[in-house]
Amino acid sequence: MDFRAIEEKWQKKWKEARIFEANPEESKPKFYLTVAYPYPNMPQHIGHARTYTLTDVYARYKRMRGYNVLFPMAFHYTGTPILAQSKRLQSGDKELIEQFKSLGVPEEVITTFTSPISIAKYFHEDLKLGMQEMGYSIDWRREFTTIDPAYNKFIEWQFYKLREKNYITKGSHPIGWCPSCKNPVGQHDTKGDAEPEIGEFISIKFIFEDKYLPAATLRPETIFGVTNIWINPEVEYAEVLINGEKVIVSESSIEKLKHQFSNVVLIKKIKGSSLIGKYVINPMDGRKVPILPAEFVDPNNATGVVMSVPAHAPYDFLAIRDLQSHSESLKKYGLDSSILSSLTPITIIRTPELSRIPAQEIIEKLGVKNQMDPKAEEATKELYLKEFNNGEMLPNTGEYAGMLVNRAREEIKRHLLESNKAFKFYEVINGPIYCRCGSKIIVNVLGDQWFINYGNREWKDLARECLSQMNIIPDEMRKEFENIIDWLREKACARRAGLGTPLPWDRNWIIESLSDSTIYMAYYTIARIINEEKIEASLLTPEVFDYVFLGKGNPSSLNKETLEKMRKEFLYFYPLDSRHSGRDLVPNHLTFFIFNHVAIFPKELWPKQIVVNGSVLMEGRKMSKSLGNIIPLRKALRTYGADTLRVAILSSSELLQDADFSDSLARSIKSKLQEFYNFALEYSKAPPIDKNYLDQVDRWMLSRVQRLISQVTLAMESLRVREAIHLVLFILMQDLQWYLKRKNSDNAKSVVKYTMEVAIKLLAPFAPHLCEELWEAYGHKSFISMESWPTLDESLVDDKAEAIEGFIKSVIEDSSEIIKVTGISPSRIYYYVAPNWKWNAYIKMIQLLEEGVDVKMLLREAMKDQEIRSKGSMAAKFLNSISQLIITMPKDRRKQILSIGPLNEIETLNNNRAFLENYFKCEVKIISADLAEYDPKNKAEQAIPLRPAIYIE
């Protein structure tokens, strides 16, 4: 069979019949779902396919459940990575060219990639084709990109709304910056794709003559423990004027300061050594401390001025010790050795497991030799964490005494900044990081950055309210959403470069990509009309959106009819029933999605559900450019076919887990589908079931099918797709195999056909092409995609038939076990069936247990029964032997036995004797245990209800 041909055939038919185009139909319930639209900067790979396939499966399922399903798609052009890529290609970046080539982009196409729009357009098409080839049931009439003028108008409207609510703020904001490109840098702009991490140092202004020496620290709370200042004597320093104040900093920090303060002027350069031996005043407590030399001081880190806290900083402790042991360096700077006596460590923090001088203890523990020992770094980190987490400020810290370190740090920082005794200094802390142009990344503070204030209290409350009403699948993620709503603060919502919508009131800024993609689900509902009627963007005024989405006002730019159509379509499909994305978008997009909806729309239009899925691994490893293990989706499509890919991606793990894709997985799924297909075809011509001729085994099979339907349906409702696939492809097929082993009549063909027809429907959301093909082969004229989902037929549920089949299976199992262990090749098998009184006792015990009799009292209670007691010690022995069995029996099974009552085992086994004899290739005898005349090994007394005693010879 040719998967690809089948797929093309049905994709064409779907398209021609336009079955996935959804319009409002007032008489039909709607189901509206969307998935995060893709960013078209590289070919789609199988990792992307998971989220989209899951969404499509859900869409198809809901469609079969009778909903008018809308599943639209668009493309997110907004952002800077595409821009960065085109720049790299402009400069002939070989690495990127190779990467594109390896992902199958033709060379002549790559040459057009010097324009960012060409990149977006090319991959847009690639992504779209991939989605179509995967068979996604998307309504393509609603497609748009985020740089379409009409969409820009929509985003402008959204931002006006946010500003009206006072959710937009302005402030300063530090970002990674390339001083030669004069541009912000993100991960995609740096060599090695390193994300610059920005750390906030507090530069405490120690008073030095008429100037300041700003010591940069991450631990401002240690200000009380300062014994001296460290300067690197080998380094150039400089006196500069910052906002009218004279400060001394390392020369190499000046450039950085200029990007963080508006007014930085160099006065003169100074040798580091010239500062040594002078004194400064601690602005916090007024103590006078000396300036001393230390070679560990890095002029490239922050201000190049370091305050020394020997009790709590291993480097400082070591540097002082080094100084003490090298008196010649003291002399070199004309220092009197008496100065060292003033350098006694001042302990200001107490931490449970640390001694009086914590830095010293850590140094000794780790065996750090001196200030240049790499282990000093490790010691610093360890102490930093310990004190931060468990430390408490000692009495010598004034008003901060008794405070926990993490709190004191915030308080002291605030005090220092507010009283102008310190300033913030941002530094790239995981540096050096280089821009692709070669320059070192520094921090730039933008003074007029626009933010969306997700920190707003009332807004958070609304978001929480929305979340609490929403269905979150899987529910484990709910807690994470709650936490994220709590954490969110201001989010910089615009940037200087990239594709996107200009901020309407300040067009020097482009609205950033996570901010222009929060409520576009609403836009899809009218995108169809905008596309079909080719509505000019200029006509889409804020008043139009106010009317369409909020029902407010009376806009004049569009005619009434169009406006009403839009309003109607929006109100029909909104609120959104289900939003899908990978779990990586939980802390940003999905949460912003909630926030923006509650900000703009009335409660009745808030989204109802979020579905989150894990990512896809390739052969157990993360897919990445560097590993070169990214498989473009369209390439995989050609290798395996759409149905195989769909099933493989969704069947390898449950929702939240990472799915592990591999060639062997795809192959095995492919052969499984093939098997399913061939098997189903064999029965396509069978006649319908004649219900008058159903035997016990038929009824069992039909009953199993009913159970399958309800199990699969339940799984689909909460998107446990792995389970659903598993039930249909494995469990059901197992049952069918058993069924066919048991049966050999024509009637069986009809039962199998019925079963497969159900199975084809249940599998249709996952492997739609294959199932359409089979559906057609089964003689149906309709699309299975539009067929109704199977429902449980109560009249076919047959507990007794299932119990009997279970009984036969367990008899076979037990017999096989004995044959295996003894190594006998049987010539005759005897089954001694439990007599009535045992059944009665058995049922009595179950009844008692179900009535709530304590397990410990069970035996005693059962012995109260007249009939049981009449059997005397035999009964006691029997009860004892079955009590464990009954106690450990699951509740469902107990209920089942009670409802069915005693099973006529003799009759049942006799009915199946031919089967058993054939199975074991020997004679089978069935006897009631109390009538056993031939019982050479005294097995008969072991008989238990549903477990006949067995003797094999």
Add this chain to the structure above:
RNA sequence: GCGGGGGUCGCCAAGUCAGGUCAAAGGCGCAAGGCUUAGGACCUUGUGGCGUAGGCCUUCGUGGGUUCAAAUCCCACCCCCCGCACCA
């Protein structure tokens, strides 16, 4: 650190919320048999240990506890992965 997810019989992975059909689904791998000129594919069986009677013993990150009964509930601890933002 904070927050989230996870640790199950060679590997992957269900089971955990609602304790008992759990020596624990399924897939892969492996082994034996069938099929085949051979290989592949396919089918059957087996795959913790012991066992000439359907059984017994040990096991679900570690250590305690609750219970007639714990992979599942409670407590403590160890380890792995991810996020902590301006980036799609």
